[in-house]
Amino acid sequence: MAKRVGLEVSVAVGDAAKLADVDVVAAYPITPQTHIVEHLAELVANGELRAAYIPVESEHSAMSACLGASAVGARTFTATASQGLELMHEVLYVASALRLPIVMAVVNRALSAPISIWCDHSDAMAVRDSGWIQMFVENGQEAVDNVICAFRIGEDRRVLLPVMIHLDGFSLSHVIEPIILPEQSEVARFLPPYDPPLPLDPEKPVTVGAFAPPFIYTEVKWAQEMTLEGAKEVILECWREFANTFGRHYSPVESYRTEGAKVLLMTMGSLSETAMVAVDKMRDEGKEVGLIKLRLWRPFPFAELRQAVRDAEVLIVLDRALSFGGPGGPVCSEVKAALYREARRPEVVGFVGGLGGRDISMADFEEMVNQGIKLAEAGSEREFEIFGVRE
């Protein structure tokens, strides 16, 4: 029986990769992701995990090594954060276009400059359009479960795409909390071995990543788009099967105490948990406030989101990233776009906050709800509000 243990979330993420029986890990350490790859290096070094650990000189090389490993049919894992993710940027697009089901934990951290080692989602937003399946987790258990699911989803013949699991730096990665690690045998039954359709093999040569003149490039990109969009069905199927096997349920958009809620908060990542406590308090005070948690970021869950917010009057979206000179928070801007054609839709108010590790407390969420309601009523000339800034 799997039992609950007290684990640092980073270590648990490494253990999840081990449970998935990865063949290759290629990674470069960067705060706050370091503990994940350190733990994996240790597991490989002491013989607990039979895998090749490829130490590389940069994240660009890490992702490049992952490409090669995955292309020959190895189950491949890596992890990075912030500037590391940026340094592998161009290779990310190659991984998705070559349809290589690499799994990567991204321990979200603000982008420089100024140097910040603390959490926000600017790194994630910079790779939004890289063609990877992407989801945000809110606690250690979700991180473990979804690293395991990520391999099953990505390696599915209907998908064959890389997957990023985003987890908040420090406020999630460095927390020690109770986590249930599934048994190796259970995971092995849930996650069949990777069986790539066209592995690189000297005996049966194939060309991967060939030149694409204008007559075919658009078709390749459209096929990629159709596949990523279609991956949602496989993700839902995987989560259903995961719930049947392990008893923990996941969905693309999650509603918390939204019944009869006129006002909805929306968050992504570990702040969702603090927001839940804030919603509890406001509900106890008789306020009709609920919470929407966006877990699946790519493919974007349009139908589920529309369904989740349709009865609300005000939707307050918190972004932990800023699109400079643009519409504010990337999540809010996508939510607005998703609701544009809806006849009935809530007034959407966007906040940007929690940048570079700035804490958002329960009281802050209450403040955000109060401000959001006022802004929805009075209207604002600004595209978004920046929360808690000193001017």
Add this chain to the structure above:
Amino acid sequence: MTQKARLEEVRWHGRGGQGAVLGASILGSAAALYEGKYAVSFPSFGAERRGAPVQAFTRIADQVIRTRSQIYHPTRIIVLDDTLFGVVDITDGAQAGATVLVNTRRSISELDIPAGLNVVLLDASAIAQEIIGVGIVNTTMLGALAGATNLVGLDAIKKAIADALPEKIAGRNIAAAEAAYWEVKGG
């Protein structure tokens, strides 16, 4: 499910290398794994250096803990090194009646602690030096915490220390915790 039950928020003060982070983690494990509670622990998020003031945190509750923000109003404060008084604001944000457990040879009048807090002093360094052989007091202070409060029991602390430390040193750390427990209990 709402969190109406008391949420215990423990703040550890130490210097880099004194084991505050491990202490916070052992406390969480003791409560979560051996007393059926829920617990999380975390370091102060940032770059830390040996010898510099550090903080670590443990949250303990009877229900799932969802709050992930930092701890602003601790119910318990554990001070591993009394040279931190005057360097950092040890009792900043402390809830009324909060326990302040300090490793010190000084008396309460020599420490700058505001009124209204439940102060418990002991010379944990001496206990650790004598029993463990080094002046690392995190485990000793855990025993003292079990003796001074009803936060977590000594048995759970002993089991969690055994899980966390290599066999070679676990026994002596458990003995030190036990000695501190009885010293605080006045046994």
